Amino acid sequence: MAEAGTDKTVAKQPDDEILYDLAELFKVFGDSTRIKILYSMFEHELCVNDIARLLNLSQSSVSHQLRILKTSKLVKFRRDGKSIYYSLDDEHVRSIISMGMEHLEEP
Amino acid sequence: MAEAGTDKTVAKQPDDEILYDLAELFKVFGDSTRIKILYSMFEHELCVNDIARLLNLSQSSVSHQLRILKTSKLVKFRRDGKSIYYSLDDEHVRSIISMGMEHLEEP
DNA sequence: CAAACATATGATTAATTGTTCATATATTAT
DNA sequence: ATAATATATGAACAATTAATCATATGTTTG
Numbered sequence: 001m002a003e004a005g006t007d008k009t010v011a012k013q014p015d016d017e018i019l020y021d022l023a024e025l026f027k028v029f030g031d032s033t034r035i036k037i038l039y040s041m042f043e044h045e046l047c048v049n050d051i052a053r054l055l056n057l058s059q060s061s062v063s064h065q066l067r068i069l070k071t072s073k074l075v076k077f078r079r080d081g082k083s084i085y086y087s088l089d090d091e092h093v094r095s096i097i098s099m100g101m102e103h104l105e106e107p
Numbered sequence: 108m109a110e111a112g113t114d115k116t117v118a119k120q121p122d123d124e125i126l127y128d129l130a131e132l133f134k135v136f137g138d139s140t141r142i143k144i145l146y147s148m149f150e151h152e153l154c155v156n157d158i159a160r161l162l163n164l165s166q167s168s169v170s171h172q173l174r175i176l177k178t179s180k181l182v183k184f185r186r187d188g189k190s191i192y193y194s195l196d197d198e199h200v201r202s203i204i205s206m207g208m209e210h211l212e213e214p
Numbered sequence: 215c216a217a218a219c220a221t222a223t224g225a226t227t228a229a230t231t232g233t234t235c236a237t238a239t240a241t242t243a244t
Numbered sequence: 245a246t247a248a249t250a251t252a253t254g255a256a257c258a259a260t261t262a263a264t265c266a267t268a269t270g271t272t273t274g
Contacts, residue, residue, distance in 0.1 A: 022211060023141070033233095035129055039121065066251095066252090082242065096203065100129050103132060103203070106199070166220080167264070169221095188271070190271095
């Protein structure tokens, strides 16, 4: 029994939903504040205030953006006393950013 | 004489401008219409009308988005008679999309 | 050259989104 | 328990942006 959208005349695209999620993921990388935040954690974990001071952003703004990064599983975190330390969630995050960099460096 | 922001206590970030450009690049991937368009060209080149029909989008919309993809050097194109055939510009585009997919597939 | 077809583009509009401000929650120290 | 510090979150506002509509540009055919 044919599934909806199984059209033999053209190469099948991944489900719209997957492409939608993919766009949502890139959207997260597509804001300079969030990219700066991600980049600030390239070497080591940082707490919210560290990031805010380092990047000259308000604590609130950083918190809001970290929530988005958390939701997309781009960062993980651990509590240590009053502070919460954030770090990149996995190597994919670095890879994606590095690929982007490489593209920019092209002729 | 120390420049503003040259703080030795933390690893230096790349120039703001580079990170800004990086965010702009990901912003281009961060729209589901554009991702669908890019994905439609994964296998082979397509002309504007092909894309519009395939993805059920207006010709105008596709053209507008292709202009953005062109500007970011994500697609290239060639004219053949009345039609203009678009294709992915290089392997980085595929790589970036694939990396994103991999991230989505994670546990 | 005119008609037809393919693509590009400018202007407008609706929807999305990042920042700010105010305030809430959570942890530690006194 | 209260104050102090660190982080999170809700609401409102300003700015960005994708789709549409109308029209322009470019190419081929009769």
